[in-house]
Amino acid sequence: MSVLPVPSPDLPEPPALPTPGTAFAGRTFDAILFDMDGTLIDSxxxxxxxxxxxxxxxxxxxxxxxxxxxxxxxxxxxxxxxxxxxxxxxxxxxxxxxxxDNEGVRILPGTVDAFASLPATRQAIVTSCTRPLAAARIGASGLVPPAVVVTADDVTHGKPDPDPFLLGAERLGVDPSRCLVVEDAPAGVAAGRAAGCAVLVVEGTHSLEQLAGAAVAPDAGASGLDQVRFAVGQDGSISVTDA
Missing domain, CATH: 1.10.150 (DNA polymerase; domain 1)
Structure with missing residues (x-):
């Protein structure tokens, strides 16, 4: 996504995004849908x-x-x-x-721990990459992906349309309204919102200030997945707090 312009000094700054611990206090989810580039890996x-x-x-x-x-x-x-x-x-x-050419592609801090803390049936990658490109970047980074990976090849309309996240939820067998999308770009935020999901953003291709000021605002923000903790309760529901 194109980098959004920094607001000029005479315009009000967008409100700071609440942390996940604040935004999702008392709330749980059935699944987490992760964007890939800028969220899980640095490409x-x-x-x-x-x-x-x-x-x-x-x-x-x-x-x-x-x-x-x-x-x-x-x-x-x-x-x-x-x-x-x-x-x-x-x-x-x-x-x-x-x-x-995927030289330099690497796993971002917090990704491995995030995947490890969630059941395999409660997590998915939802990316705008094609399936071959997603496989190439996953391989270059060394990331071990979850079983469900939704790519641009799987949908007719990609982000910012809701189709990718709706398909991710469908493949996991959960209601989109019970999913948390983790994104790093405005098109992904818009797609997650349109799918009826809650949205947490991390800094990757965009800063938190840019994401907060985008046309569709996320629910919460963190500097990276290493600042987020996912915990699974006895009933299988997922809580999201600050690390």
């Missing part, structure tokens, strides 16, 4: 490197500082930049670049 250096190479190849202005819309499906983003008859070829090119 930003590889993503930026590949898209800037792509921007150069397609003659886009300011290619050296080219910014993508993190979290938005690549084909959707490309369709905003190029004529319709170039979209598929350009999409195949960036997909090839990203499949073959």
């Amino acid at each position: 930003v250096p590889a993503v930026d490197r590949n898209w800037r190479r792509w921007a150069h190849e397609y003659g886009l202005p300011d290619a050296d500082s080219f910014q993508i819309e993190h979290g938005t499906p690549a084909r959707t983003f490309i369709a905003r930049l190029l004529p319709a008859d170039q979209v598929e070829e350009a999409y195949e090119r960036i997909h090839d670049l990203e499949l073959n």
